[in-house]
Amino acid sequence: MQINKNFLAACAVALAAFAVTAPTAAQAQTQPTGPYISGALGVTQPSDWELTGGTISTEQESDMGFAGAIALGTKLSPNWRAEAEFSYSNADADNFSGTSGSGDTTMYGLMLNAFLDLPTGTQWTPYIGAGIGGAVVDFGDLSPVGGSRVTDADHVFAYQGIAGVTYQIDDQMGVFTEYRYVNTADRDMWTDSNVGLSGEGGEHRIMVGLRWSFGAPTPAPKPVPVAAPAPAPAPKPAAKPAPKPEAPRNYLVFFDWDRSVLTDDAKAIIQAAAANSKTMAVTRIETTGHADRSGTDAYNLRLSQRRAESVKAELNRLGIPSGEILTRWKGEREPLVQTPDGAREPQNRRVEIILAK
Numbered sequence: 001m002q003i004n005k006n007f008l009a010a011c012a013v014a015l016a017a018f019a020v021t022a023p024t025a026a027q028a029q030t031q032p033t034g035p036y037i038s039g040a041l042g043v044t045q046p047s048d049w050e051l052t053g054g055t056i057s058t059e060q061e062s063d064m065g066f067a068g069a070i071a072l073g074t075k076l077s078p079n080w081r082a083e084a085e086f087s088y089s090n091a092d093a094d095n096f097s098g099t100s101g102s103g104d105t106t107m108y109g110l111m112l113n114a115f116l117d118l119p120t121g122t123q124w125t126p127y128i129g130a131g132i133g134g135a136v137v138d139f140g141d142l143s144p145v146g147g148s149r150v151t152d153a154d155h156v157f158a159y160q161g162i163a164g165v166t167y168q169i170d171d172q173m174g175v176f177t178e179y180r181y182v183n184t185a186d187r188d189m190w191t192d193s194n195v196g197l198s199g200e201g202g203e204h205r206i207m208v209g210l211r212w213s214f215g216a217p218t219p220a221p222k223p224v225p226v227a228a229p230a231p232a233p234a235p236k237p238a239a240k241p242a243p244k245p246e247a248p249r250n251y252l253v254f255f256d257w258d259r260s261v262l263t264d265d266a267k268a269i270i271q272a273a274a275a276n277s278k279t280m281a282v283t284r285i286e287t288t289g290h291a292d293r294s295g296t297d298a299y300n301l302r303l304s305q306r307r308a309e310s311v312k313a314e315l316n317r318l319g320i321p322s323g324e325i326l327t328r329w330k331g332e333r334e335p336l337v338q339t340p341d342g343a344r345e346p347q348n349r350r351v352e353i354i355l356a357k
Helices: 002-021 264-277 297-317
Strands: 033-046 049-053 056-062 065-075 080-096 102-117 124-145 148-168 173-184 187-190 196-199 202-215 250-254 284-289 325-329 350-356
Touching: 033 080, 033 173, 056 124, 065 102, 065 202, 080 124, 080 202, 102 148, 102 173, 124 173, 124 187, 148 187, 250 264, 264 297, 264 350, 284 297, 297 325, 297 350
Parallel strands: 284 325
Antiparallel strands: 033 065, 033 202, 049 056, 049 196, 056 080, 065 080, 080 102, 102 124, 124 148, 148 173, 173 202, 187 196, 250 350, 284 350
């Protein structure tokens, strides 16, 4: 139907305008973690579908209807989340093979959905997803269907594909809009004249909703500054001057969550370590990368490697040869602060620099 195409085009224009005019974050928006709840409302357009059985063969066309959904979910990793969702949709029948019709079709769905979030470094996060589950399809007085009426319901297998985008308002609240295609297995029904019919039907849905996350991220602390060496005491007239204290041999470089890029404070600490290594008896420089427990073991091991290599690259830039640097990475295995699995702990996102004798 032409009205459907016009509506979808209007939605696309509205979303594009919102994307252009809405403010974007100057820095990467901190993404929420842990469990969340969401709710959405929107419109649905059932596809045309054939009703066949016995001597009856007719095509049902439906008007645009409305849809709603609520879901409980959780963030599994920085990119993956899963949820359980209950949805509802209703649309009136328009005609049956060109003959003006009446009645409506209602769908109650219970789905398990999985989503892949695609971070952009801004408050906008596109995502794609899929779900499987079951649905109850209620046929309310569909008429005329082969000279009869259908008032029946059926339990069917259901599945859906989803594509959308989230705009993160703050650490916990996000607004999202998405397109869904919902489909089911063949729906079986009986007419009032006791004729068995079946037919397969999908729905196109456009939804807008809010998502509230219960696990707001912990803000990253400022890096711990390295204490400057204390000045040497004034010499006594007849005594030997006290030796100047040795510069520190251990340094900690901290990173933002899920990042391996050096901050300005981190570069200052590395510069101090490089400068002191040139004035001390140093046989090698050890750099060991670590991560917190907010991701998987494998992901955190690779992240700690990238952090250690970032520190090594900065030492190279400051004139320390690669042959004098021993680089290690240990993921989440040796935390500075003990935390439960999945927790974000700023002091565990670090690289330890040791000026070995």
